[in-house]
Amino acid sequence: MNNKAKVSKQSWLSPVWLIPIIAAVVGFWMVYQSEAGKGPEVQLEITSAEGIEAGKTLVKARDVEIGRVDSLRLSDDFSSAIVTIQMNSAAEPLLRKDTQFWVVKPRIARDGISGLGTLLSGAYIQVEPGTAEQRETNFVALEQPPLTSSDTQGLRITLISDVAGSLGVGEMVTFRGFPVGQVEEAEFDPEQRLASYQLFIEAPYDVLVTENTRFWMYSGVSVQVGAEGVKFDLGSLETLLSGGVTFDVPRDQPRGDKVAAETEFRLFSEREDAIQQGYARAIEYVLLFDDSIRGLAPGAAVEYRGVRVGTVAAAPFKFYPEDDTALPLKLIPIKIRFEPDRLEGLVSNTDLEGWKDRLQGLFDEGMRASLKANNLLTNSLYVDLAFYENEMPAIELAELNGIPVMPSVSSGLAQLEQKVSRLLDSFNSIPMESIGTKLNTALADSSALFEQLQQTNARLDSLLANENTQALPAALTETLSSINKTLNGFDQNTPAYQQLQDSLQQLNEVLRDLRPLAETLNRQPNALIFDRAPVADPQPKKGN
Template identity: 40%
Template sequence: MTQQHSAKVSPIKQWSPIWVVPVAAVLIGLWMLYNHYQQQGALLTLYTSDAEGIVAGKTQIKSRSVDVGQVVSVELSDDLKQVIVKARMKPAITALLNADSQFWVVKPQVGRGGITGLNTLLSGVYIELQPGDSEEPQLQHQLLDTPPVAPADAPGIRVQLSTAESGGLAVGDPVLYRGYEVGTVEQSEFDLSARRTLYRLYIREPFDVLVSENVRFWLSSGFSVDLSAEGLQVDVGSATTLLSGGVSFDVMQGWQPGRAIKDGTEFQLFPNKQSIQDGLYSEFVEYLLFFDESVRGLKAGAPVEYRGVRVGTVTRVPFFFAVDKPFEISQQQGIPILIRIEVGRLYENLTLAQLRVELDKAVARGMHGTLKTGNLLTGALYIDLDINQDPNIDTSQQTQRLVLSQSAGYAMLPTARSGLSNIEQKVLMALDKINNLPVEQLLVQSERTMQSTEAMMQNANKMIAQLEAFIGSAQMQQLPAQLQQSLQDLQRMLAGLSPGAPAYDRLNGNLQTLDQVLRELQPVLQTLNQQSNALIFDASTATDPEPKRAKP
């Protein structure tokens, strides 16, 4: 039988050189793996509603046209409501990923500022990174639909605007100060809880010092026309606002600039500059007026004037307060109109209590309201206040109107018919008088008068015919010839008395002889004048008187 023996194993007492190669390979692999993760940088996560143009492994992330990362995956979220884009950033870029960083997709777009993103037509879209100014690191961000107007760290100030009106502004619209562009509308959103539109404005440096605590913001439309009771108002903005509109701000006339504001201060956005002026009058006294004539053309916001000076505003047209039968009241008492007399429109340092006292005195003196036409083109009306004893005031309904006003909690102001209504009433009265005239009797008398006139005209025609017959008779035809013959005879007679004719010479000689006889009779007449009996007795010749000598 063969005898078996077990082998004796002895351990090797030294390392074989062959093990150096695998150990070195493992160490190199670990180093390369560590170095790879060290150079990869942070993993960024972006959320968006649409990943149009974004491709994993191709779409780059850039900042100032420098590649800072690359998209590694694009996938839907678990609830399938949004897209999750993951990108690997470079290690040196990690400091730029903070809470204020913003990301958006750059692609060809046509907007108000022109055409942008044309360089992506060949290279494809990319994601732009705008670093923030925060110190809090953040690796999850929302991918913006549109690029931001200004960087978060841009010098300047940002303010919030709130308005109940929808529309009017869009992102990118200019912010103007007295027509000069100083900023841009940066963000627009609608607050569902407050039911208001919110805007964020960026006003660049150095114009941010113009925004103080008492500035007012209003919409600047490119071209607006206001044709109201106060007349025609045309507002033409700058060339920029003519195309896109914008928002303007300024301190109201007569105000001093206020204190500086903090970033993010909220202001109210007014629809226009006129509404700002109207909103300044926060203290007022309200009155209720009843008009028993048409109020067509009278609208809320129409002016209330006192002898041409605006003192208030029409608030409600019509104002149907809590009554059982408003239509019946309108028929019996008139259309109720609510107005307010504003303290700020009168003289300075006037308190609300003083205004009430002054108005009560004016009403006691006969102050009343009338409707007047403010614009003939549109028919817009306004309320004019005056103080006089107007006979057109209907005092029979004042008591009932006063009770209605007091039940509504307002003071009542008397009213009178306007001038046009008075003219209309007088025309109606004149028409009534004309309607009551005895027209039939007037027609009978007119007919008789016409018959008498016709008979008189017939008599006149007969008389004219007789006169024509008389003029056409033979005697009247011969009368001109006879008259001409008489004139010729008279002419011949006068020709015989002309100078050089015998009759003229004889008459001239007789007149000379008569003149000589008169001259010879002149001494005789003088003697008879002195002595009337000279023809019977001789006339004594009187000596001429001698002057006496004066006594010494």
């Protein structure tokens, strides 16, 4: 027996090694898989990282997970937090220059409550994919979720107002009560001290915004007390609670062309202001008055024969002169806007340049501006354009600060004052003393005249005392009495009258006799030839 162990040569590699190899392969595979699924890293700058946790917080676009927060750190200047997001590789095309990121968390805003679901799930980061060409991996997160997603069709415009706080983000934009968009941004520019609001008007309503559109605050309630009585207007409950902004084109106005995006409009506080002051196209004029402009306020009407043609823009117009030679405060300048668009429908052409020439022609024909009282009780004034035949000398100054000067005349009241004072002046200038002297001489003359008259009178007396003159009335009486006699011939008691009377009576009798004949003939036309039908009169009977 061979007790020697049989030694066989061991193979090169033990099968045991397969296990770690497989493990390594799987490991490599996993690493590869993991690295291959990773997209680009995105740096998101955010003011506060509230609710965001590294490795946990998801990044979603339209509720599809496209990435996860990888890490959180402070920015170099500690002013914000930098969130590093690991995007999926499939999300890479989303990352454009205009892609928007914001944190979704529970929010209560004017337009409602949103993000309630995140109470349980925790906050997540929402992505609004961009469309720009340029790629980008560094973003700044939005403070607020955008109200309209960037792919919504519509029109963005800007409203400018000198009153801030009148509109809030998310407020409705209505057109005749129908919601057509909302306020997206509200900013206040401290430099210009103007508030600007960005509005988004959704398609297809964006065509409603045209050149002549006016925007005003819609408070829901409007009360107007005017000459026509009290006007009370109540909007819908929705607008009553939320307010908002509304717009329209004033009646009788052309709509104009559709505006481009980012066009600026003025925001008026009331509809009436919007209609009266919203005329964008205007020719500015300066008026120089030597009357008091008390009662004239910016916004007052400029009228021509009762038709409103413009608006007072500034009263007084402060033009900041360098020296006072041009206008040493003797005349008060006011600025008006002549708005030809108001004449739409009355004139064929509302072209601005054409109107400048046309107005110049009207000034040459004697058209002048003057201040007139609008309301005697409130002492409010308006500017009236009218033609004056004996035109006052036009003011020499043709321009003030580059704005043409419209010739003006004193108002009726001031004119009256001037006339009265002129009258009083001329009264004062009457030379009373010399008149008195002249009057005295005149009196002396007249007393001489009286003497002469007395002499004439005496002569007349003597003439009347003359016999011939006295005989005159007697002759006159005689003539009259003979006329009387002639007339008496026709009196009732004269023979002529009696004869006439007798003849008439006889004629009467003849007529009476002829009457039965006429009656008979009437009854029986042949009575002349044939015997008259005997018609006996009925007999009255004795009464009971």
